[in-house]
Structure formats: structure tokens, C-alpha cells
Amino acid sequence: MLRRVLAWAAAALIGVALGVGSAWATLEFGRAGFIEHYGSWAHSRAAGSQAAGPYTRAIIARDGLLALSAREALYFTLYEDEEGRPLDESCVYDLSGPPLAARWWSVTLYDADNYLVRNNDHAGSIDASRIGLDSMWSVRVSPVRGNAPHWLSSRAAGRDFSLTLRVYNPHRDFRASAETLPRLTTLSCAGEA
Template structure:
């Protein structure tokens, strides 16, 4: 007598639970379409525009973060080094190269969820364009890791996988469709504490 309602209730709970789980998993798996990839760096310039795809809009609604419009800036993230290995907080990395022209830019380290990685006390947690040591040709060299280095250095502690986040503000790159001229720094793994 109660067998049919129990089967219906079980079927509905599996359907709704499975659908919700699948939707959340798909949203976490992709940030949308239309990615710009330059070496290990990736950006989504359409994320805040009216042309954004449904996945990007869902990410924007789920994250609750304020994103940049096309004319305001562009955020590049790197989850792997230039050789394709996942970035880890247990390793130190060297960045060499240039950034696209921008009025201001910052470089910081986050975990995979986007939360900033806590540095050691009284050590630099990010780099910015106004306090950067550069060569005469505009290139720069920076080290990201747990041990202090001379020059440009970002402190990174803890464990687990990390991302490097390069935020360009007021840059013509955001509106550019020609990506052949975009140059971003190479990421080279130097040493790891667990090896």
C-alpha cells in the first residue's frame, strides 16, 4: 500500500539530488566558453559582457564577485607552469617576461577556490606594476615561493595546488581581438620542498 509512494519519493529525490549535483559539478568544471589562452595563462574576456554564455552567467551569479567589464580590465589565471605541471604551494617558481600594456596590474597567489594564500608574516603577498623592478627592455623577473629572494618576490606558504592571478586594469588587451601581440610571463618551476 505504501510501496508506490515510497518508490515515487525515492525516484524524485534521486532525480533532484542527481540533477543538482550534476549542475554544481558542471559549473565548477568550466568557467564558460571564449577563453583566451596565452601559454599557461587563461582569461575570459566575455565574462561580464552581454555576450556571456549561460555557464559564465551562472558562474557570475554563483560567485557573487564583481567582475570587470571589457573596457575596465582583464584577469588572467594560471593553474599550471609553462611545462604543464600543476602549480603547488610546496614549490618555488620563477616568472620571466612582460605583461601587456596596462595602467596598473597586480600579481597574486590564490588556492584553487580563489582565496588568497596566506604569506609568511611581514613578507610580500603580491606584486604590482608601480613597485616592480624591471630591465631596460621592460621585462621583469620574479620569484614566488617560501624562501626570500632578492628582487621581485612573492611569499607563498602552505600546501596544495595554487593559481597565479594576474589582474590588468585599464588595458587595451581587454578590447583587443588580436592575441598575437599579447605577451605574458613564462612560469618555470625551480624547486620543490617535497622532492
């Protein structure tokens, strides 16, 4: 009798371990299955989709993205510079782009934990209402503003921060590509010669 109880307990523990392990693996590695890349920008085609299954919804919830439908907004995230290096607070970047075929857009800087950066600079996001919808634009991404007219503060963001571009009510002719999305250029990094 004791042998049978121990066998059931062992089987239950193995089942729980396999279930937890498979759920963790799906959440950790499954997001690559619905990510599209446009240059350095990553876009989740499942974000905001009503067809998203339970695993997809769990992945999106884990990342903290409360997404609108694709007709209402498209979300693009940048984690690396043009050389494939993680974005770093010690660097100064220029983010520039053409007009975006949308009703409105914004770019927000998040720390490695996907939270807004905790500093008092009040420069965590930039949007079309400050820059304009119909012209080329440029934003400095750095820990100090300097003489930049438009600035996203990376002070206290550390290493591995990200930039999220939200394109609201994209026009029918909006097509995401490396050419139509903003381009990030590294201007300098502290400690480099």
C-alpha cells in the same frame, strides 16, 4: 492510493537528483566552455560579460571572481609551471614579462582554495606601481625572499596554488598571447637532485 503517493515521491526524488546532478556537472565541467589558453595562462572570456547567462554567472560566482567588464580589466590565471606540473610551495619560480599594454596591472598569489595565502610576509601581490610599466620585469615566487628585489611569497600556499594576472584598462593594441603575457620558469624544487 499509497502506491500512487510512493510513485509521485519517487518521481520527485529522481527529478531533484537529476536537477542537482546536472547543476553540479554544469558548474564543475562547464567552465571549460569559455576558457581560452595563452601558453600556460587561462582566461575566461565570460568573466565580466553582460551577456553571461545564469550558468556562466554561477560558475564565476562559485570561483569567487567579481569581474569588471573586459574593457576595464582582463583576468589571466596560471595553475601550472612550464612542464604542466601544479604550482608548489616547495619550488622557486621566476615570473618575468615584457611591458603590458595597459594602464596598470597586478599579479596575486592564491592558495588552492582561491584565498590569499595566510602568512605574515606581506608579499601576496606585486603590481606595476612597484615594478614599472615600461620595462621588462621579473618577480621571484618562492617561500623565502632571498636576494630577490621583487617577491611573491608562496609560504604556506601548499601545492596547487595559482597566480592571477589582472590587466586593467588594456590598451586597444593589447593582444594576449604566450609571448605578451608573463612567463613562469621553475628555478628549483625542494627534494630534487
